[in-house]
Amino acid sequence: MAEEKEVVIKIENLVKEFGGRRVLDGINLEIYKGESFVIMGGSGCGKSTILRHIIGGLRPDSGKVYLFGEDISTAGDDKMDGFKKRFGMLFQSSALFDSLTVEENISLPLREHTKLDEHIIKIMVKMKLELVGLHGFGHLYPSQLSGGMKKRVGLARAIALDPEIIFYDEPSAGLDPVVTAVIDKLIVDLSEKLSITSVIVTHDMNSVFRIADRIAMLHKGKVLEIGTKEEIQNSKNEYVKQFITGSPDGPIGFFKPDENYLQELTK
Amino acid sequence: MNIFETIGRSTLRTGAAIWDVMALFFKTLYWLFFAPFKGKFIGRRYIFEQMVFAGLQSVLIVFFVTFFIGIVLAMQGAYQLDKLGAVRFVASLISVSITREIGPVLIALVVAGRVGAAIAAELGTMKVTEQIEALDTMALNPIRFLVVPRFLALLLMLPALTVIGDVVGMFGGFVVGVFNLKISPNLYISTNFQFLVMKDVMTGLFKSFVFAMIIAMIACYHGLNTSGGAEGVGRSTTLSVVSSFILIILADAILTGIFYFSSV
Ligand SMILES: Nc1ncnc2c1ncn2[C@@H]1O[C@H](COP(=O)(O)OP(=O)(O)O)[C@@H](O)[C@H]1O
Ligand SMILES: [Mg+2]
Numbered sequence: 001m002a003e004e005k006e007v008v009i010k011i012e013n014l015v016k017e018f019g020g021r022r023v024l025d026g027i028n029l030e031i032y033k034g035e036s037f038v039i040m041g042g043s044g045c046g047k048s049t050i051l052r053h054i055i056g057g058l059r060p061d062s063g064k065v066y067l068f069g070e071d072i073s074t075a076g077d078d079k080m081d082g083f084k085k086r087f088g089m090l091f092q093s094s095a096l097f098d099s100l101t102v103e104e105n106i107s108l109p110l111r112e113h114t115k116l117d118e119h120i121i122k123i124m125v126k127m128k129l130e131l132v133g134l135h136g137f138g139h140l141y142p143s144q145l146s147g148g149m150k151k152r153v154g155l156a157r158a159i160a161l162d163p164e165i166i167f168y169d170e171p172s173a174g175l176d177p178v179v180t181a182v183i184d185k186l187i188v189d190l191s192e193k194l195s196i197t198s199v200i201v202t203h204d205m206n207s208v209f210r211i212a213d214r215i216a217m218l219h220k221g222k223v224l225e226i227g228t229k230e231e232i233q234n235s236k237n238e239y240v241k242q243f244i245t246g247s248p249d250g251p252i253g254f255f256k257p258d259e260n261y262l263q264e265l266t267k
Numbered sequence: 268m269n270i271f272e273t274i275g276r277s278t279l280r281t282g283a284a285i286w287d288v289m290a291l292f293f294k295t296l297y298w299l300f301f302a303p304f305k306g307k308f309i310g311r312r313y314i315f316e317q318m319v320f321a322g323l324q325s326v327l328i329v330f331f332v333t334f335f336i337g338i339v340l341a342m343q344g345a346y347q348l349d350k351l352g353a354v355r356f357v358a359s360l361i362s363v364s365i366t367r368e369i370g371p372v373l374i375a376l377v378v379a380g381r382v383g384a385a386i387a388a389e390l391g392t393m394k395v396t397e398q399i400e401a402l403d404t405m406a407l408n409p410i411r412f413l414v415v416p417r418f419l420a421l422l423l424m425l426p427a428l429t430v431i432g433d434v435v436g437m438f439g440g441f442v443v444g445v446f447n448l449k450i451s452p453n454l455y456i457s458t459n460f461q462f463l464v465m466k467d468v469m470t471g472l473f474k475s476f477v478f479a480m481i482i483a484m485i486a487c488y489h490g491l492n493t494s495g496g497a498e499g500v501g502r503s504t505t506l507s508v509v510s511s512f513i514l515i516i517l518a519d520a521i522l523t524g525i526f527y528f529s530s531v
Contacts, residue, residue, distance in 0.1 A: 055404050084406035095401035098392075109405045157405075 006033040007069075008165060008197055009054060014063035016049060023049050025221035026063070033164075036191050036198040038208050040243070041218030042252065047201040048092070050218075051167050054199070055089060056080050068164075085113055087165040088158030092173055094150040096142040102129070102153050103138035109160045128156040132186060148179035155186060159194075166190065168200040172207050184210045205244055209233070217243065219252065288488045291410070295418050295484070298411045313416040321382045321417070322424030326431065332377055333432035336369060337361060337439020344440075345448055354448055358458035361440035366463065366471045370433045372519050375478035378425055379511040383486040386417055387507035390490025391500040399491065409491065418483040425479035426472045433471065470526050477522065478515050485511040 009031040016024040023046045031037045039047050052058040053065050056072055065072050067083055075083070096105050106125045110116060116124070129135050132152040142150060151171060158166055168187065172180040184207050191198045200211055208215060215232045217224045217240050225237050235241060242250030298309065344357040390413060393399050402409050437459060444455045489507040493499045 057400060057403065081406040084404055087404075089401070089404045091397045091401055093397050095397035097398055097401075098396075108407070112405075112407055 007031070008033045008067070009199070010064075010066040011050070011053070012064045012066075014050070014053060014065065015061045016046075016053070016058065017061055023221055024053075027218075027221075027223055029216060029223065029226070031197065031199060032214075033197055034191070034195050035213040036187070036200065036211050038212040038215045039199070039201045039218055040203055040205075040208055040215060042203060042243070045218050046221050047203075047218060048169055051089075051169055051199070051201055055087070055167065056083070085109075085161055086163055087167065088161065088163040089167040090151065090154045090158050090169065090171055092169040094142075094147075094154040096150055096153055096157070098142055100141075101138065102134070102140050102142070102145070105142070105153060106138075106157045106160050109157070113161060124160070125156075128160060129153075131159070131190075132156045133182075148175050148183070151175065151179075151183055152186070155183075155190075159190065159196075162194070163196065165197040165199065168198065168202075170202055170204075171200065172202060172204045177206075180204065180207060181210070187211050205246065284488075287492070288484055291414070291488050291491075292480070292484050294410050295414050295487075298408070298415045299419065302411065307411065309411065309415050309419070313412065314419050317416045317420035318424055320385070321378070321420045322427060325378055325381055325424070325428055328377055328381065329374055329428050329432045330435050332373060333365075333370065333436040334439040336373060337365065337436035337441075338443050339439075340364065340369070340436070341440040341443035341448075345443070355450060355454070355458060357448065358437075358440060358444055358450070358455050359462045362437050362459045362463045363467055365436040365440075366433045366467045368471070368519075368523065370436055371429050371471045371474040371478060372515065374429050374432045375425065375475060375482065375515050376512060378421070378428065379478075379482045379486075379515060380508055382421065383482045383511050384504050384508050386483070386486035387490040387493075388500055388504045390487060391493035391503040394491060394493045395496055395499060414483075414487045414491075417487060418480070421479040421483040422476065425482070426475045429471060429475040433468075466530075474519060474522050477518055481514045481518060482511050485514065 007030050009029070011027050011029040014024050014027040015022070027050060029039075029050075039050060041047055049058065053060060054067060054072075056075075059073060068086065070079075070083075072080065072083070096102075097108070100108065103122075103125050106128055107121050110121045110124060114121075125138065126135070129138060132155050134149060134152055134156070137145070137149070137153075142153070145153065155166075166187075171183050171187065175183065187198055187200065188211060190196055198211070200207075202208060209229060212229050212232075214226065214228050216226045217232065217235075217237075219239055225232065225235060225240050227235070232240060233244070235244075238251045242252050298307070303309070340361050341357055344360045345354050348354050348357055348360070390399070393413075399409050399413075402412060441452070441455055441459070444450045445452050450458075486507045489503040489510075493503040495502070
């Protein structure tokens with residue numbers, strides 16, 4: 001492709017340690033406007049931690065994160081609030097507010113950040129609910145919904161302010177294959193219809209190939225490979241191949257080398 | 268680990284916690300007093316909800332506790348004053364000790380157990396289910412939306428509950444005085460107010476203001492710093508109640524000392 005791509009998120013040499021354990025070890029990423037970018041990798045490899053750095057919830061130990069072309073570590077609270085209104089996030093556990101109804105959950109950002117009339121807010125909430133196929137569920141409380149419905153309400157809330165970027169943290173975690181496919185289709189629809197940039201964190205390979213334009217494979221705090229969907233599918237990297245096929249044998253080992261094990265046993 | 272290391276570590280940890288609570292307190296004051304000038308107001312609806320929960324729904328238990336404490340104080344007071352031949356003054360004893368001391372402290376403890384625990388559990392649950400993070404990513408500051416309404420509600424409702432409790436406690440004493448000690452109602456009431464001065468009431472209310480801040484800050488601090496799932500929520504709730512009990516008693520001792528020595 002010859003056309004110049006606009007970078008909306010850029011991560012440079014991001015390093016993060018928790019209690020001396022290095023979780024992110026020099027991450028470099030560029031995410032372009034309008035694309036669907038998937039970060040995949042095993043559980044606990046630091047995928048959510050990367051997202052938390054982009055949305056400003058965590059500060060890097062070293063390295064830089066640029067959002068909309070600006071270094072977020074030097075952005076003040078007011079500037080960061082401005083960014084936050086320009087992206088939405090779907091949390092792994094949906095993170096709906098228990099004490100509010102579905103409708104109130106979705107209208108909260110509208111009510112607090114816009115000066116819209118109450119009846120316009122009502123209409124907008126209905127439109128968002130329609131978009132995720134939950135028309136008529138506005139009066140229910142989160143505890144009355146199934147996991148898949150919660151995810152969809154979470155998505156409706158994430159798009160309440162018509163964001164430019166949506167972050168998805170494991171959108172298919174804990175859902176059955178059909179609901180997963182529904183959510184994946186929603187993600188694709190949103191990015192195509194509204195030309196939203198999507199950043200999706202997942203370890204579900206079916207989802208990855210349904211959603212992704214480009215993919216980054218994460219392992220032990222490092223980016224192993226970045227490429228288009230096709231490039232990743234045809235990757236020569238043994239780690240990537242093992243992850244895609246979901247094989248128990250390969251370089252991504254769960255077993256300790258024999259000598260260490262023996263030493264530990266006899267210690 | 269030797270004993271010095273243990274002591275050193277827990278001192279450091281306590282110091283860090285005190286620092287964090289103070290930071291939370293100043294941020295709360297910022298959102299309460301300064302942010303409104305920047306056009307960032309606190310939703311009246313959230314404050315109202317919290318006032319109903321912290322205040323209105325605590326009235327019954329406050330009635331119950333203070334009424335019986337009034338009765339107990341009257342019986343205990345009569346037993347001791349009888350030896351001095353001064354049973355008549357049981358009313359003054361009760362009214363002054365309830366308004367200055369027992370009312371504010373006891374009601375603060377009840378509210379710490381009921382409201383403080385609920386706040387810690389609610390915010391703790393919100394923390395472990397990513398709801399706090401969700402608020403933050405929607406550019407809705409958790410302190411502004413969660414802490415300030417609870418803080419303000421307690422600050423207004425605890426003194427109000429204390430006034431109610433004081434009156435009910437005195438009524439408990441009145442019941443014993445009139446029906447058991449056979450003091451005439453008129454005499455009892457006049458003795459009740461004979462030594463009670465405005466300063467006693469103000470002292471008690473000032474204490475309950477301070478206790479309200481302690482309860483709100485400690486509960487919100489423990490709630491917002493919860494980690495470790497459902498077990499963590501339980502731990503935060505317990506810690507919140509235990510530490511606010513200790514701090515309420517400690518603050519009471521300090522305040523009583525200040526009031527006592529500044530009046531001699
Ligand atoms: N706030 C934190 N404090 C300590 N350790 C953390 C924290 N957040 C994440 N971790 C650790 O960092 C690692 C990566 O976590 P995470 O990014 O959530 O992984 P995942 O790829 O499954 O989303 C995990 O081992 C986790 O235990
Ligand atoms: Mg995760």
